[in-house]
Amino acid sequence: MEKKRSSFTGKIGFVLAAAGSAVGLGNIWRFPYLAAQYGGGIFLLVYLILAVTFGFALMCAEIAIGRKTGQSAINAYGQLNKKFSFIGWLGALVPVIILPYYSVIGGWVTKYLTVYIKGEVAAAAGDAYFGGFVSNVGPSIGYFLIFLGATALVVLLGVEKGIEKVSKIMMPILVVLTIFIAVYSMTLPGAMEGVKYYLIPNFDGFTVGKLGKTLLAAMGQLFYSMSLAMGIMITYGSYMKKDVSIEKSVRQIELFDTGIAFLAGLMVVPAVFAFSGGEADVGKGPSLMFVSLPKVFEFMGPVAGRIVGLLFFLLVLFAALTSSISLMETVVSIVRDKLGWGRKVACLVVFAGCIALGLPSALGFGVLSHIKPLGLDDILTFFDFISNSVIMPIVALLTCIFIGYVFKPKALIEEIEIGGQFKAKTLFTVVIKYIAPVFITLILVSSVLDAFGIMKI
Ligand code: PFF
Numbered sequence: 001m002e003k004k005r006s007s008f009t010g011k012i013g014f015v016l017a018a019a020g021s022a023v024g025l026g027n028i029w030r031f032p033y034l035a036a037q038y039g040g041g042i043f044l045l046v047y048l049i050l051a052v053t054f055g056f057a058l059m060c061a062e063i064a065i066g067r068k069t070g071q072s073a074i075n076a077y078g079q080l081n082k083k084f085s086f087i088g089w090l091g092a093l094v095p096v097i098i099l100p101y102y103s104v105i106g107g108w109v110t111k112y113l114t115v116y117i118k119g120e121v122a123a124a125a126g127d128a129y130f131g132g133f134v135s136n137v138g139p140s141i142g143y144f145l146i147f148l149g150a151t152a153l154v155v156l157l158g159v160e161k162g163i164e165k166v167s168k169i170m171m172p173i174l175v176v177l178t179i180f181i182a183v184y185s186m187t188l189p190g191a192m193e194g195v196k197y198y199l200i201p202n203f204d205g206f207t208v209g210k211l212g213k214t215l216l217a218a219m220g221q222l223f224y225s226m227s228l229a230m231g232i233m234i235t236y237g238s239y240m241k242k243d244v245s246i247e248k249s250v251r252q253i254e255l256f257d258t259g260i261a262f263l264a265g266l267m268v269v270p271a272v273f274a275f276s277g278g279e280a281d282v283g284k285g286p287s288l289m290f291v292s293l294p295k296v297f298e299f300m301g302p303v304a305g306r307i308v309g310l311l312f313f314l315l316v317l318f319a320a321l322t323s324s325i326s327l328m329e330t331v332v333s334i335v336r337d338k339l340g341w342g343r344k345v346a347c348l349v350v351f352a353g354c355i356a357l358g359l360p361s362a363l364g365f366g367v368l369s370h371i372k373p374l375g376l377d378d379i380l381t382f383f384d385f386i387s388n389s390v391i392m393p394i395v396a397l398l399t400c401i402f403i404g405y406v407f408k409p410k411a412l413i414e415e416i417e418i419g420g421q422f423k424a425k426t427l428f429t430v431v432i433k434y435i436a437p438v439f440i441t442l443i444l445v446s447s448v449l450d451a452f453g454i455m456k457i
Contacts (some may be wrong), residue, residue, distance in 0.1 A: 002431055003160065004436055005214065006037055009220065009315040011238055012238070014236070014240050014241075014244055014249055015249050015252050016168060016254075016255055017162075017164070017236065017239075018227075018233065018236050018249070018253050019252075019253050019256050019257065020164055020168075020171075020322040020323075020326070021130045021169075021227045021232060021236070021322065021323055021326040022166060022225060022226050022253055022257045022323075023085065023103065023171065023256065023257055023260055023319055023322075023323070024102075024320050024322065024323030024324075025102060025105050025106065025109070025262040025316070025319070025323065026221070026225040026261075026323070027225055027257060027293050027319075028178075028260070028261075028264045028289070028314075028316055028319065028345030029105055029264075029286075029289050030221060030224065030225070030267045031107075031163075031221060031225065031264055031265055031283055031286065032261075032264050032267070032268035032269060032288060032289060033233045033260035033286060033289065034217050034218075035220050035269060035270075036045075036198075036252060036267045036268070036269050036272060036282035036283070036284070036288060036414060037098055037217075037282060037283050037284075037285065038201075038213070039200035039201075039202065039206070039210070039214060039220070040197040040198045040199075040201075040202070040269065040282070041197065041198060041199055041200045041202060042201045042203070042206065042214060043214055043217070043218055044198065044199070044201075044262070044265070044346050046200050046214055046215060046256070047122070047218040047221065047222065047253060047258075047261075049334070049352055050215075050218055050219055051222055051258050052434055053255075053398075053431050053435070054074050054219065054222065054251060054431060055222045055228065055254060056221075056251075056427070056428075056430075056431075057427065057428045057431035057436070058399065058400075058431050058436075059226055059228055059250045059253070060247065060250050060255070060412075060416060060428055061226060061399065061400075061403055061412055061428075061432060062231075062233035062234050062237060062245055062248050062399070063233050063234070063236065063237035063240065063249070064237065064412040064415045064416050065077075065234050065237065065412065066233065066234035066235060066236060066237020066238040066239075066240070066416060067081075067237040067238060067240045067242070067246070067303040068242075068411075068412070068415045069238065070232060070238050071234075071238055071430045072231065072235040072334075072337070073088040073091050073092060073230075073231025073234040073235060073236060074088035074089055074092055074234075074332065074334065074337075074338075075337075075403070076086070076088060076234050076238070078293065080407050081402070081406060081407060082127035084402050084406065085137045086233075086269045086400075087395060087398045087399060087402060088231060090391065090394065090398070091229060092230070092231055092330075092331075092334050092391060092393050093232045093391060093393045094229065094230035094231075094387050094391055094395070095230055095231075095232070095327045095328075095330045095331050096331055096357075097187060097357075097383055097386060097387040097391070098224075098327060098355075098383075098387050099231075099324065099327045099328055099331060099358075100148075100354045100355075100357035100358030101203060101358060101361040101383045101384060101442055102323070102324055102327060102382045103147045103151065103318075103324060103354060103357055103358055104140075104144045104380060105145060105286070105320070105363045105380075106144075106147035106148070106151070106320045106321070106324055107140070107142075107143030107144035107145075107147040107362070108133075108134070108146075108290055108319070109147075109317050109320055110143050110146055110147050111133060112124065112290060112294070112309075112313045112318060113211055113310065113313040113314055113317055115309075116297075116309035116310035116312075116313060117152075117310055119306045120433075121294075121297055121298050121300070121302050121305040121306050121309060122298055122302070124293040124294040124297075124298075124309075125295045125297070125298035127291075128272055129294070130287050130290045130291050131287075131365075132303065133287070134287075134365035134366060135365055135366035135367075135369070136366060137363065137367060140289065140362045140363065141359065141362050141363070141364060144358055144359075144362045145355070146192075147320075147321075147324070148324075148330055148351065148354055148358065149351075151321065151324040151325055151328050152320065152328065152347055152350070152351040152354075154203065154321070154325050155308060155325060155329055155332055156343070156348075158343070159314045160218075160322075160325050160329070160388075163318075163321060163322060163325060164322060166318065167201045167318045167319065167321070167322045168313075170315050170318040171318075171319065173201060173225075173314075173315060173317070174258065174260075174315040174318075174319060174362055175259075175263070177312060177315060178260065178263045178264060178267060178307075179263060179310060179394040181265075181267045181293075181296065181308065181312065182263050182266040182267040184300070185266070185267050185268075185270045185271045185274070185296050185297065186266065186270050188270065188275075188296070188299065189274060190270065190273055190274040190275075191271065191273055191274040192270075192271035192360070193273045193274030193446050194270035194271070194272060195266070195269075195270050197269060197273065197282070198265055198266065198269040198270065209450075212442075212443055212446050212447065212450075213447065213450075215230065215443050215444045216393070216447045217389070218387030219393060219443070220389045220392060220393065221255060221374040221388070221441070223388065223392040223393070223396060224387075224388050224392070225257055225258075225261060226253070226254065226257055226313035227323075227326070228396065229391075229392040229393070229395040229396040229399070230330075230392065230395065231330070232295050232326065232330055235330065235333075242346070242418050242419060243344070243418040243419055244419050245416070246415075246416045246419055246422075247416060247420070248420070249420055249425065254357050256285075257304040264289075265418070267293070267296075268288060268292050268293065269282070270294045271289065271292040271293065271296045272284075273323065274295075275292065275294065275296075275297075275299075276291070285377055285381065286378075286380060286381065286384075293309075294309070295310040297312075300316070303382075306351075314335050315394045322323050328347075328350060328354075331350050332346045332347055332350050335350060336351065345411050360379045361378075361380040361383055363378075363379075364378040365378055366379050374452070375449050375451075375453070380391045385451070390444075390448065391446060393440050393443070394444065395443045396436065396440060397436070397437060397440040397444070400431075400433070400437050400440070401434040402436055403432050404432045404433035404434075404437065405433070408426075409428065409429045409432055409433065413425050413428065413429070
């Protein structure tokens, strides 16, 4: 029997809910370290170009699929064409991989919140602090479980509306605080080098191989950050009213999401240059924010540093929670739909599964640090790579081929035009039909060959 779908109240409800899912650790934790790792300005430029072309077209497509069918991802593809429901399944795999390791990072944020509550401003700024924490079995598992448990509890009790309300107040504060820290960070002695590194593309010594890797990293980041290629936006679209403009909503979500990521980079990258080894340190990876920001907070002095640090990690925790809740909701609803389980049982099973899948990532910086799957730095980076750089591009590619050649862009353009004129429809069609498929195939194949050591790019 068809359940009646609830819908978002008006335009702003949709934009805020989608932005709540989009803005999270991807923007604040992941974007800055990738930008730092992949050449600063070049990464930023590539990301922005991809966001207004690929990101825009794909998000319009996913929301339109959802609104047209009124179904969540797996059923939506099936309804449009039975043979293609596997795209929905493949997309559904992404949140299953992301949620466990997302909760590990959420645990790190929780840990740093407690650090600033206790006022350990100077200790947290020490060079060995982060490494000491993540390599210690008890705390690294403990904080992971706290974050995952909190997420599961909210989903179990069905109180995410409450959390979302709080986060709607917290998010604007997060933006203001991020701007404040970014400006402070840029004015630190030695930070200007970092600002230049982040803003000005430097093509010296830039090879085709590096470009390929940068493109793949930027594309994976784009999908991750905008919650694309994993079925989430299809589900959100299914709740959207027909008279709301998909095009305008997508522009707004994109502006918000990219704006926060940009600011986060401006906050973290100059700090690396001011306090650490500059270019030598920018390749640090997942730990970057947790190593560089505490140094900024320490520089503010013990009292101001404690207040700003506490506020910052509290706000980031809320941003992370709204995202992890939407990830878990997605997984729970798939389990319920397909297995017919009740909410409680489904929640508990997903929770247990996430613990099992997340433990290796949590331990990958300590007792399991010798395990380097595919030669990547650690287990967490491996899961991150598989979801963002392998499965998501494949899902995006299949979606483009399906829309471009089987279902045809025209049918989606009609859906989008119900809510008003679709100004960028030519861009939409060209990206979906030609640019995206060719481009994604090229970088996907080269990067997989590279990862398996078959071809060095
Ligand atoms: N977009 C989120 C972020 O940038 O942190 C990550 C995410 C959240 C992906 C929720 C998917 C999702 F359903």
